[in-house]
Amino acid sequence: MVEIRLSHRGIARTTLAASSPLTETVFSIRTLLSPVSRFPLHQPWTRRVRKIVRDRGVDLTLLTELVRPGQPVPAFLAPPPYTPVMTAELARLRAVPAESVRQELDLHLRFGLPPTPRLAQLRAEPEAGLAELATTVEAYWRLAIEPHWPTLRLALEGDLAHRTRQLAHGGLTTLFANLHSDLSWDEDRTLRWNFPLPLPAATSNAGIQLHPSAFLAITGNTTSQCWPPTMCYPTRCVAALWDRPHPCPDPLTALAKILGRSRALLLSELAGPATTTELALRTRLTTGCVSQHLTALHHAGLVTARRDGLYVLYARTAVSDALLAGGMDQKPT
Known part of the structure; x- marks a missing residue:
C-alpha cells in the first residue's frame, strides 16, 4: 500500500x-x-x-x-x-x-x-x-x-x-x-x-x-x-x-489523383495527430517538403494545426476523413 x-x-x-x-x-x-x-x-x-x-x-x-x-x-x-x-x-x-x-x-x-x-x-x-x-x-x-x-x-x-x-x-x-x-x-x-x-x-x-x-x-x-x-x-x-477492418490494399490511389501522392500519403498517416518530424520519418519525405504540403493542406481546410508545448500537432479534419474514406472504398486498378 x-x-x-x-x-x-x-x-x-x-x-x-x-x-x-x-x-x-x-x-x-x-x-x-x-x-x-x-x-x-x-x-x-x-x-x-x-x-x-x-x-x-x-x-x-x-x-x-x-x-x-x-x-x-x-x-x-x-x-x-x-x-x-x-x-x-x-x-x-x-x-x-x-x-x-x-x-x-x-x-x-x-x-x-x-x-x-x-x-x-x-x-x-x-x-x-x-x-x-x-x-x-x-x-x-x-x-x-x-x-x-x-x-x-x-x-x-x-x-x-x-x-x-x-x-x-x-x-x-x-x-x-x-x-x-x-x-x-x-x-x-x-x-x-x-x-x-x-x-x-x-x-x-x-x-x-x-x-x-x-x-x-x-x-x-x-x-x-x-x-x-x-x-x-x-x-x-x-x-x-x-x-x-483492414483497408483496401491501395487506399491512396483515388485521393492521389486529386491531391498528388505526397499529400494523399500525409493525410493517410494522420489517423492520429502527428508532428512534421514524425510524418517525415514515416513517409521518408524531407521535413521541408512535409512542412510545405501540410501548410497547403491546412490552408485548404484538410488538416488542423495546434501547438502542444514545443511541437505543432497536425490532424485530419472531417472533410479529409471523408475524402480518404472515399479513396479506401475504391478498388485498386
Whole structure:
C-alpha cells in the first residue's frame, strides 16, 4: 500500500499528461512477456509481435530483465515529462543522470528485481547501458508499436478528453473514483494505492502526473527523487484497439489523383495527430517538403494545426476523413 497526501499546492499541480510513445513501448514489454490469458484483449497484437520480434532477431534481454510481469517498472526507463514525439523521448532516456539509474536499480533490486550480470553492468556503467537500452527500445518500437501508434494515440487522447471532462465536472474525487479499483481518494487529500512495493507514506507538493496506458492494469512511479510522482492507469476501450477492418490494399490511389501522392500519403498517416518530424520519418519525405504540403493542406481546410508545448500537432479534419474514406472504398486498378 502506498499513501500520498497531496498538499494544496500538490492538488493544483496534479495534471493529465500527454500520451507517451516511450511509455507505451516500455510497458508493452510486460504484456508481451505475460501469458496471453492474462491480457486476452491484446491477444492479436501479442501473437503478431512475438513472431515479428523472433523473426527479426531483436535482442530484448536487458529490457526484459528490467520490465518484468507483476513488478513495477524502474522510473528511468520512461522519465517524464512525456511528449508525443518518440525521438524526443529517446533523447531524454539517453540523458537520464547516472545517479538516477543507480538509485532506481538499488530500490527495485531491494524489493524483488532479480540481480543479473547485465543489471550489474548497467549500474556500473549507466551511460553505456542507457545507450544500449535506447537502441533496443527504438528497434522494438519500430516493429511493435509504431505501426499501431496512430490507433493507440487516438485511444489515449480520447481517454484524456474523457478524464478532463470528469475533472471539470467533479474534481479529483470523481476523477480518482473512476481510474481504477485499486485507488481510493479520501477527503483528507490522501490517495491510497495497492502498490506492490511497501513504501512509506509521503506528502507531495509537486502533484501527480496521470496518464493513460493501453498496456497496463495500473502502475506508476512514487519513489524517485528525480521526477514528480506519476501514475499510469488503464485506458478505456482497449477491446476495440485490434478489432479493426483492414483497408483496401491501395487506399491512396483515388485521393492521389486529386491531391498528388505526397499529400494523399500525409493525410493517410494522420489517423492520429502527428508532428512534421514524425510524418517525415514515416513517409521518408524531407521535413521541408512535409512542412510545405501540410501548410497547403491546412490552408485548404484538410488538416488542423495546434501547438502542444514545443511541437505543432497536425490532424485530419472531417472533410479529409471523408475524402480518404472515399479513396479506401475504391478498388485498386
